[in-house]
Amino acid sequence: MENELILHKLNRIEKYIFGLKDVLNVEELADYTGFKKSYIYKLVHSNSIPFSKPNGKVLFFERKKIDEFLLQNANKSKDEISNEAVEFSFKK
Template structure:
């Protein structure tokens, strides 16, 4: 195999691995870092400040519920201009 073929295979394996992580309901720190793109040090910082939902069943290893992480990632969202305009129109129509 050529170096290019090896690189293509490695790229495809990485994509498969990322897809598998997205199917798991429970993630460890390494998997969460891969899933979110956050560095592990940042994840530990979020855990230390209790900003990120986590479990520590045996007192040592951290686990993360993917559904809770997804909720956390999407919290504090900002509305687009179109959404704001639509809400303003709906509010104005209700006032009539």
């Protein structure tokens, strides 16, 4: 039981450290996003995700660009839409 708790805490620390890094490799990106490595390679192959490939071999990902990629096509909540409607009606 104690070993499980220690492993759980280590995993949390490792994920926190990945969040601090500016540049991630494929394994770190998989841990950061929860995507499988095969899906990341598929996204890279289709140029759907921003990546760098210095010297044509190893893939690297800028965390800020990945965050933007993950948050694209955001949907507004009902409250946000109704607030915008109220603001729009007051302007007219």
